[in-house]
Amino acid sequence: MNENFGLKTSLHEVETSFLRTLDGISKTKATARSILSSASLIVALLSGLQIMTIKIHQDYIVLYQAGILVVFFLYFLLIVLCLLALRPVKTLSPIELKWETLSEAFVGKNEREVLEMQLSCYLNVIHKNAAICDGINRITIWAGWLLGLIVGILLLMSLLPKV
16 A cells, blocks of 8 residues: 555545635636626616606605615625625635746655645645635625615515505
8 A cells, every 4th residue: 555645635635625615716706796697686676666756655755765875875885795706816826836936845855745745735725715715705695685685675665655
């Protein structure tokens, strides 16, 4: 049996985890893109409500206008959050791809030392990239909640008494 089998297996696992983190960032950005495109629904609902303004009962006009202002603010916040989630991020790679760095890390080393170095580099970068991924996830979750809140407010506004 190969004496480095455990290190090779560990390295394979952390490489897989590294790739999953990068894939998670891509999927989260796709979700943010979907939320942003769903925001067009808000514009359509707002347009429909604007047409109904004439029919709102006089006692509820101030509430209606306040609702419109809240929706505009939340919509602006939603767009900002989606754009933050979609902005380019710099993920780190396990080892800098420069000859000096690679030669210093790997040239002249035996297999065990190289495997240990690779394992250490991957573990270090996984934690750093996880923080980036977590930030994008949080922003996207907030954007999703905002989308639901905005649609809910608009639907409630459509229930205001009419003339």
